[in-house]
Each structure stands twice: as C-alpha cells, then as structure tokens.
C-alpha cells in the first residue's frame with residue numbers, strides 16, 4: 001500500500017509490532033459503512049465515476065458478507081482493517097479499488113470508524129443500564145416498606161427501607177446514563193474528509209458523509225479531527241464511573257450475603273460452590289464485578305497516558321487506543337448484565353433486615369427529635385439526654401423502647417409515655433418524609449416517577 005519509496009520490506013518484528021488487525025478487525029462494519037458513504041460522496045462530487053463507485057460499493061458489500069460468514073482474515077502484512085478490506089477489494093474489482101482512498105487517509109478513516117464503534121457502545125451501555133434500572137425499580141417497589149438498618153461507617157445509623165436503598169442505585173444509574181448521553185453528544189461529529197491532517201484539495205462534500213453516517217456536523221479542524229480521542233476517553237470515563245457504581249452495589253451484595261449479615265441469598269445462577277467446603281455458596285459474580293471495575297478504570301488510565309504526550313497530529317501510539325476501549329466495553333457489558341441478574345434474583349431476608357434495624361439503637365435520633373419537637377429542648381441537649389438513654393439500654397442489653405417510663409424519666413423528667421410512639425423502626429422511617437427521604441410514601445413517589453420514565457406502566 002505504501003511500498004513505492006521502500007527498497008526493503010519490513011522485518012518480522014516490524015510486521016508484528018505494527019499489526020493492529022488482531023484487534024481492529026472489530027471495526028469492520030464501521031469501516032465498510034464509512035467507505036461506502038465516502039465513495040458515494042466522491043461519485044456525487046464527480047471525483048470518481050459512477051461506474052467505479054458502483055463497483056466499489058458492490059465489492060464492499062461482498063466483503064461484508066464474507067466477513068460476516070467467515071470472519072476477518074488476519075494477515076499482518078496488511079497491518080489493519082483498512083488495508084485488509086482495501087486489498088480484498090482490489091482482488092474483487094481490480095484497479096478501480098484504488099480510487100476509494102481518494103481524498104481520504106487512514107487517519108480520518110480510523111477516527112471515523114472508531115467514533116462509530118464507540119457510538120454503538122454508548123447506545124448499548126445505555127440500554128443495559130436501563131434494564132438494570134428496571135430491575136432496581138421493580139424490587140424497590142416490592143420493598144418500599146421493608147425496613148433495614150441504614151449505615152454510616154458501616155455502623156448502624158438509622159432505619160431505612162430496602163426500597164430506598166435500591167433506589168439510591170437507580171439514581172447513580174441515572175447519572176451514568178446522562179454521562180453516556182453527554183459523551184455521545186460531543187462524539188457525534190464526523191472527521192471523514194480531514195484526510196491525513198490538513199484537509200484535502202479535492203472538492204468533497206463533508207455534509208454528505210456526515211449525514212450518511214448519522215453525525216450531527218463535520219469536525220471543524222482537520223488537525224484536531226485526526227488526533228482527537230476525547231470521544232473514547234469520554235466513553236471510558238462514563239464506563240469507569242458506571243463500573244464504580246456497579247462495584248459498590250456488588251460490594252453490598254457480598255456483605256449482605258455473608259452469614260453474619262444474612263440479608264440476602266444470592267441467586268444460584270450467579271453463585272459458585274467450593275470444591276472443599278460443601279456448605280459454601282460464594283458470591284463470585286459480585287466479586288468479579290468489583291474486580292472488573294478496577295480493570296475498566298485501568299483502561300481509562302491507559303488511554304489517558306497514551307494520549308497525554310502526543311504532539312499534533314496523528315502518531316502511531318494512537319493505534320493503542322482500541323484495546324482498552326474494546327476491553328472496557330466487554331467488561332462493562334458483562335458487569336451490568338451480572339448485576340441486573342443479581343438484583344432480579346436476590347432473595348432478600350426482610351425478617352433478618354428488620355431484626356438488624358432494631359438492634360444497634362437505630363432510633364436514637366428519633367428520641368432526640370421527639371425531645372426537640374415535644375419538649376422544646378434544644379437539639380444539642382436532646383442529643384445528650386438520648387446518649388444517656390442509649391448508655392443505660394446498652395448496659396442492660398435491651399432496646400431503647402424496652403426501657404421503662406420510670407427509667408427514661410430518671411434521665412429526664414420531660415419524657416412522657418408518648419415517646420414510645422416515636423421509638424419503633426416503623427415510626428422512624430415513616431417520619432422521614434422530607435423530599436427524597438426514606439418514608440415508604442416518599443419511596444413510592446420516586447418509584448412511580450422512575451417507572452414512568454422507563455415506560456414500565
């Protein structure tokens with residue numbers, strides 16, 4: 001393809017280090033679509049004849065069915081997907097194949113193909129995250145009243161509902177979707193026609209290829225267009241942050257499934273046993289989601305480091321942009337699917353959760369709030385009085401509401417029997433009805449909004 005000025009061919013090591021076909025063959029659909037759009041434009045602009053354009057488009061269609069049926073051949077001498085397809089085109093239609101590359105370079109070609117690939121990856125990620133959201137919303141609806149301990153520092157803090165807890169992950173997923181949408185918006189400009197780096201002297205029509213490939217506009221600067229990989233970084237950033245959320249949810253499942261917690265039984269289909277300990281049921285899928293998040297973050301770091309020192313315009317380092325993106329996309333797809341299955345199939349032990357919420361003085365804040373509300377005591381003083389009540393209950397090994405009125409009044413005379421109405425875990429969650437709070441009625445409102453947005457009704 002470029003042998004004109006060379007006397008010797010590349011060494012074996014050069015062929016191997018240079019070849020991107022082992023991984024960039026994944027771009028074949030995008031490469032063929034972009035080539036068809038390019039040659040149709042060249043014909044419309046009278047840069048190639050209609051006859052040659054037809055032969056090229058027919059040849060590209062044949063190649064597409066060959067790739068579909070047999071896969072893409074891997075010949076290192078042909079370096080990459082672009083040369084592999086062009087060389088096959090020459091075999092199929094002869095010298096007219098050489099006209100396809102008019103007013104184009106592999107630099108704008110690969111930038112275009114890769115944007116198209118990442119655009120599809122974004123659309124797939126959004127669809128998968130929405131499926132996870134549907135699972136979360138369904139289980140949250142079911143458990144809008146199920147009480148569990150809410151934690152800070154992984155110490156029992158206040159009672160919450162399981163529905164509320166699950167809807168927290170719905171919100172994270174919603175931000176993930178919005179990050180993917182932002183990435184897609186910025187990505188959707190067409191580099192094709194930027195040629196090697198400076199644009200082209202041929203009278204091309206960039207609007208035409210832009211529209212044919214579903215982009216919003218042609219890129220505005222040819223140097224930037226061929227050397228920009230922000231779109232891939234934006235995608236990886238969104239993927240990394242999404243994987244981080246999946247990892248946190250996975251971590252909760254790992255903790256909740258442990259015997260001391262016993263909050264959840266994981267679906268058999270997403271667990272494994274032990275080869276030595278017969279009683280074991282391990283949450284491997286959740287642990288691997290947690291592990292994969294580390295690898296996805298590594299993919300983001302990898303591409304950032306690849307790009308950070310490159311002068312304009314294209315440098316071959318940029319060929320290393322694809323493996324981390326492909327790897328992250330595969331890992332992310334698996335992770336979202338695994339977490340969706342876990343949320344759908346988890347058997348929550350609501351009795352155990354409720355019991356845990358009743359231990360650990362989770363309604364101490366409710367006692368303090370009651371003293372503020374009913375006895376007009378400043379919150380700091382109420383906090384102090386409550387602390388004394390917790391200390392007494394703890395020394396007796398009982399719950400707050402198991403203290404007698406005499407015992408409570410010995411701590412502060414302003415306490416009366418109405419206090420017991422505030423000390424149950426039900427009263428505690430029902431009271432937290434501020435917008436976005438854990439009260440079952442509030443959770444149901446958020447669930448209804450989410451169901452509406454997801455078209456679930």
Ligand code: ARG
Nearest residue numbers: 020080106107110314318319
């Ligand atoms: N395989 C190359 C890549 O992925 C295509 C671009 C080659 N351009 C060049 N100037 N050598 O980056």
